[in-house]
């Protein structure tokens with residue numbers, strides 16, 4: 595039988611409660627000190643672990659403290675500096691183009707609106723929501739690889755398109771906890787609901803998960 599919207603919302607609230615207990619330390623894994631740093635770190639985190647990004651960014655943030663500094667960066671130099679995060683040419687292009695747009699259109703500051711953020715080169719809905727939720731303290735769901743996978747296993751959303759997953763989650767998750775829920779689901783995806791072989795026997799929400807592929811043995 596198809597789960598009603600109200601039933602799904604009630605189940606989502608139970609899942610959030612259990613995940614809060616299981617991952618009380620859940621928070622963003624990228625290191626940053628201001629919105630520009632988080633924007634650069636998030637661009638670098640595409641197809642790369644947050645741990646690797648955190649190894650690269652201290653030197654980067656020291657050298658490039660403003661949008662103007664990134665806009666003036668030598669592409670070849672910046673490429674070498676971010677090389678270990680992978681896709682370094684595309685990421686360098688995105689960072690320099692994004693910084694130029696910040697200078698041209700926003701006085702060198704990171705804008706606080708979703709529409710202005712997604713209009714920046716290299717910035718999609720996920721990145722915009724990471725910035726809004728973590729640098730500006732707003733409520734935003736960031737659909738990364740963990741949220742994409744785990745929310746579907748939990749039966750809270752279903753689509754091949756991360757933006758549709760976002761909209762479906764926004765419909766069932768309580769808005770006042772969108773940012774925290776993103777961190778909780780990411781923590782669950784990293785530590786338990788792993789991509790290849792989830793640790794279902796150790797899962798804090800097994801009875802709330804309808805996924806038919808649950809693993810049985812620890």
Ligand code: SF4
Nearest residue numbers: 787792794797800803
């Ligand atoms: S029961 Fe398994 S598949 Fe479902 S959320 Fe838990 S770890 Fe993931």
